Amino acid sequence: MNCALIVKPGQAPRVVSARDAVQRSEPNRFICTICGHDAFLRAGTVKEPHFAHCVGAPSNCALAANRTPAMKVAVTGDTWRFIETCSDEAPLPYIFFYVEVDGALVPLESGHPIEPRARYIYVARREHQPPFSANDLVQLDGCHLGYFAWRLDLGTRVPATFERWLAALGHPVTYFSKPSETQRLLYLVASACNRHPKLGTNGTSALSKSAWTLRVRSGASLGAELKHALQELSTNIYQNFTSLRNQPLRMPSVHARPDGHDLTLTFKP
Numbered sequence: 091m092n093c094a095l096i097v098k099p100g101q102a103p104r105v106v107s108a109r110d111a112v113q114r115s116e117p118n119r120f121i122c123t124i125c126g127h128d129a130f131l132r133a134g135t136v137k138e139p140h141f142a143h144c145v146g147a148p149s150n151c152a153l154a155a156n157r158t159p160a161m162k163v164a165v166t167g168d169t170w171r172f173i174e175t176c177s178d179e180a181p182l183p184y185i186f187f188y189v190e191v192d193g194a195l196v197p198l199e200s201g202h203p204i205e206p207r208a209r210y211i212y213v214a215r216r217e218h219q220p221p222f223s224a225n226d227l228v229q230l231d232g233c234h235l236g237y238f239a240w241r242l243d244l245g246t247r248v249p250a251t252f253e254r255w256l257a258a259l260g261h262p263v264t265y266f267s268k269p270s271e272t273q274r275l276l277y278l279v280a281s282a283c284n285r286h287p288k289l290g291t292n293g294t295s296a297l298s299k300s301a302w303t304l305r306v307r308s309g310a311s312l313g314a315e316l317k318h319a320l321q322e323l324s325t326n327i328y329q330n331f332t333s334l335r336n337q338p339l340r341m342p343s344v345h346a347r348p349d350g351h352d353l354t355l356t357f358k359p
């Protein structure tokens with residue numbers, strides 16, 4: 091996928107292209123513009139920059155064709171073949187990072203949040219020196235491709251030495267607390283509001299402190315028209331969101347404040 095939503099704390103999410111995202115050095119959270127699942131930026135040396143779903147995205151999302159390649163592999167055998175086939179997308183030449191999630195290997199990309207279920211990180215490089223020193227770093231058997239590899243048991247968190255080493259290579263590892271399903275839904279609605287010809291020109295929607303409400307500054311005179319537009323837009327997004335994720339439908343409701351200046355969208359829990 092060429093675009094994704096960029097999500098920053100305290101800011102309305104917005105659409106960003108992969109090319110623009112590459113030029114930003116700071117790590118960010120990205121989510122798919124259709125299903126709201128986590129996405130990450132792929133910016134290798136060969137292919138055009140693009141976004142891909144993280145592991146576990148709904149398989150029926152229209153953008154799922156670009157999902158992260160994940161393979162069930164044996165660590166000491168097929169792992170090397172997998173590394174070789176993925177080498178054109180590696181973030182840095184001859185240094186590869188993979189995360190094992192539920193027995194599948196996925197590339198660890200810059201800015202890609204580490205899955206909470208990830209058990210190990212694999213590092214492969216041409217040099218036989220370990221990339222950093224950590225007590226729980228295990229050297230794997232050598233391989234016929236001339237790589238040396240290490241496995242790091244994540245436990246609950248990557249050691250600070252490894253984090254610093256990756257950051258020195260311009261490849262920072264980032265951690266994000268997972269947004270709730272409702273927050274993902276509100277990200278999609280908030281972004282669509284800001285792109286909407288009427289809702290977007292009447293003020294920027296912002297997520298309230300409560301995860302259940304979205305406020306749109308409407309202006310007194312346009313209240314009824316905007317209320318209808320917000321109801322329609324949020325219903326469409328919500329129906330698509332719940333059908334992709336096989337969730338029961340809970341209809342959103344839109345209320346105008348008595349002074350007519352704010353619309354509040356509520357998804358009932």
Ligand SMILES: [Zn+2]
Pocket residue numbers: 122123124125126127143147151152153154
């Ligand atoms: Zn998606």
